[in-house]
Amino acid sequence: MNIKEKDKEFIAGTYKRFPVEIVSGKGSVVTDSEGKEYIDMGSGIAVNSFGIADELWQEAIKEQISKVQHTSNLYYTSPCVELAEMLCSRTGMKKVFFSNSGAEANECAIKAARKYSAEKKGKEYSTIVTLKNSFHGRTLTTLAATGQEHYHELYCPLTPGFVHADTDSPESLIKLCEENKVAGIMIECIQGEGGVLPLEKDFVCGIYKYAKENNIPFIVDEVQTGNGRSGMLYSYMNYGIKPDIVSTAKGLAGGLPLGATLLGEKVENVFGFGDHGSTFGGNPVCCAAAVSILKRIDDKLLSEVKEKSAYIFNELSGSDGIESVSGMGLMIGIKTVKPASEAVAACMEDGVLCLTAKDKLRLLPALNIPFDTLKQAVAVIKKNCKTQ
Ligand SMILES: *Cc1c(COP(=O)(O)O)cnc(C)c1O
Numbered sequence: 034m035n036i037k038e039k040d041k042e043f044i045a046g047t048y049k050r051f052p053v054e055i056v057s058g059k060g061s062v063v064t065d066s067e068g069k070e071y072i073d074m075g076s077g078i079a080v081n082s083f084g085i086a087d088e089l090w091q092e093a094i095k096e097q098i099s100k101v102q103h104t105s106n107l108y109y110t111s112p113c114v115e116l117a118e119m120l121c122s123r124t125g126m127k128k129v130f131f132s133n134s135g136a137e138a139n140e141c142a143i144k145a146a147r148k149y150s151a152e153k154k155g156k157e158y159s160t161i162v163t164l165k166n167s168f169h170g171r172t173l174t175t176l177a178a179t180g181q182e183h184y185h186e187l188y189c190p191l192t193p194g195f196v197h198a199d200t201d202s203p204e205s206l207i208k209l210c211e212e213n214k215v216a217g218i219m220i221e222c223i224q225g226e227g228g229v230l231p232l233e234k235d236f237v238c239g240i241y242k243y244a245k246e247n248n249i250p251f252i253v254d255e256v257q258t259g260n261g262r263s264g265m266l267y268s269y270m271n272y273g274i275k276p277d278i279v280s281t282a283k284g285l286a287g288g289l290p291l292g293a294t295l296l297g298e299k300v301e302n303v304f305g306f307g308d309h310g311s312t313f314g315g316n317p318v319c320c321a322a323a324v325s326i327l328k329r330i331d332d333k334l335l336s337e338v339k340e341k342s343a344y345i346f347n348e349l350s351g352s353d354g355i356e357s358v359s360g361m362g363l364m365i366g367i368k369t370v371k372p373a374s375e376a377v378a379a380c381m382e383d384g385v386l387c388l389t390a391k392d393k394l395r396l397l398p399a400l401n402i403p404f405d406t407l408k409q410a411v412a413v414i415k416k417n418c419k420t421q
Pocket of ligand 1: 135169225226256282
């Protein structure tokens with residue numbers, strides 16, 4: 034049996050894979066089992082922040098793995114503390130809880146908000162308000178948080194206590210808050226899986242102000258938008274707000290599994306001994322990898338992310354076969370005239386790997402993709418979106 038047949042036989046059928054076996058790569062170029070090279074415009078869904086096999090990142094991992102790979106959270110380890118300190122000093126948040134994925138980081142965020150509100154206002158203050166068209170993960174609770182019905186079907190009952198607000202005006206969300214006993218508000222500043230849609234500044238600032246005035250923990254899900262992706266370290270920084278809780282994962286450790294939930298002043302002491310935990314969370318190898326990534330997400334890199342973003346917007350906006358371009362930084366959605374999946378397949382044929390989000394073609398390249406590589410990829414995308 035070849036790999037496609039074995040995969041089909043032995044792996045649960047949850048993923049519709051592209052017909053490519055990736056065997057190696059360097060930076061933003063990956064190689065398949067037949068030796069064909071592709072420019073990678075998806076970076077493992079915003080995970081490989083510095084591309085494939087980045088040397089500094091590999092060094093950090095090798096150094097830590099040669100010392101100790103895991104200790105459990107019953108002992109102190111330095112990469113975990115170093116990373117938490119970096120995250121706090123760069124965001125002004127106060128404490129960090131480490132886990133292994135985005136869904137887990139969100140679970141922790143939800144638990145922190147519920148516990149805070151239960152203690153401050155009463156146990157009945159348990160409802161979490163999220164947004165329609167959002168995506169927060171695949172566990173039963175983060176599915177409940179996700180405001181897209183089609184993910185829910187056949188998995189009910191989901192965790193109760195979630196309502197989904199419209200994103201058109203703060204008033205409709207505020208109305209929901211007044212009809213429910215609310216423990217927290219959770220948003221993605223740029224809805225990723227929902228179609229790469231940045232929220233309006235007035236909307237975000239309006240609901241943030243309401244949350245602040247009503248002592249409702251304000252949670253920003255930065256699982257996809259975080260760690261430099263939007264052109265700022267975290268996407269909320271584009272909106273001039275200071276959330277109470279921030280969850281992140283995907284690009285944080287550059288390709289190793291790591292989730293983090295950042296707790297601000299309001300909730301910094303909400304958890305005591307035994308209130309939450311994760312066996313693998315804060316793994317020293319993953320944390321050492323994240324330290325090496327975060328150190329390099331500096332002002333220079335972020336301004337390059339913005340320049341590359343502007344280049345993509347300029348090249349593709351108004352091009353034949355492209356209806357619109359949305360997003361921020363290196364998180365971009367392209368509404369194509371032809372089905373996005375057709376454009377993606379044609380790009381793959383021409384050696385460029387792209388993603389989709391809903392009906393859009395989606396780009397999430399490595400933050401350090403070289404400009405000339407990016408230009409090549411954009412030319413291929415432009416060509417394959419054309420209708421004539
Ligand atoms: C990917 C994603 C998640 C889920 O992350 P996992 O690591 O797959 O659990 C949650 N929220 C957002 C916004 C995401 O993009």
